Amino acid sequence: MxxxxxxxxxxxxxxxxxxxxxxxxxxFAGLPAPDVARGLYDSLSPALAPGDPEGWATETDPLALLRSVADVRPDLAVRADETLVRLEVEAVALAxxxxxxxxxxxxxxxxxxxxxxxxxxxxxxxxxxxxxxxxxxxxxxxxxxxxxxxxxxxxxxxxxxxxxxxxxxxxxxxxxxxxxxxxxxxxxxxxxxxxxxxxxxxxxxxxxxxxxxxxxxxxxxxxxxxx
Ligand SMILES: [Mg+2]
Missing domain, CATH: 3.40.50.1000 (HAD superfamily/HAD-like)
Structure with a gap:
């Protein structure tokens, strides 16, 4: 154009x-999205249940992970979002x-x-x-x-x-x-x-x-x- x-x-x-x-x-140029997704997963893992999707551990898109967690485990939505906010604030410092x-x-x-x-x-x-x-x-x-x-x-x-x-x-x-x-x-x-x-x-x-x-x-x- x-x-x-x-x-x-x-x-x-x-x-x-x-x-x-x-x-x-x-x-996510400096703090890569897969690392952020992994950090989010790790922060949630103590609260996860056996029936939760196994794919969450390997999800590379943190926003997709947040969406899925809120969908499947609405009880974790606020906590997951708060963690992701913290990680995004770290990420933008390196953006x-x-x-x-x-x-x-x-x-x-x-x-x-x-x-x-x-x-x-x-x-x-x-x-x-x-x-x-x-x-x-x-x-x-x-x-x-x-x-x-x-x-x-x-x-x-x-x-x-x-x-x-x-x-x-x-x-x-x-x-x-x-x-x-x-x-x-x-x-x-x-x-x-x-x-x-x-x-x-x-x-x-x-x-x-x-x-x-x-x-x-x-x-x-x-x-x-x-x-
Ligand atoms: Mg965009």
Missing amino acids: NTTQLTDVLRPVKHVFLDFDGPVCSV EQTPGGGPAIRACVESGRSVWIVSNNSGDAIRAYLADHGLDDAIAGVFGRVPGDPTSMKPNPHLLLHALSAASAAPGECIFVGDAARDVQAGTAADVATIGYANKPGKAAVLAAAGAVAVTDSMGAIADALR
């Missing part, structure tokens, strides 16, 4: 909702900034658009990252998963709907930027158009097929289109 097309998509937009892991940073991510946020603000983070990650971890990188004053609000309730996570539109309400915005004045099909699905369910950020090979086709109105492999291109 070239900058002209992105410019057309972004022209009417007053509020930009950004997914966090991908468009802003790579959360890698997405090239163009900070500039895209700045370009939104400089062009009079408000920026909101809408993410399956923990709000505490997101806020810690933003403060560490001097971005907290550029963000109008952070909507991380509801603590203890992983059903709030995308593709559920719950978090986007809360952001829309906080922004007092009509869906047509907003755009969502995300790097996963579940982001596009959440956007569609909330009636908000989604720009796909294709940060890995093969993602562009997946994001387009999910219904993204535009796909780019560069957050810097979004920053350029906003200027």
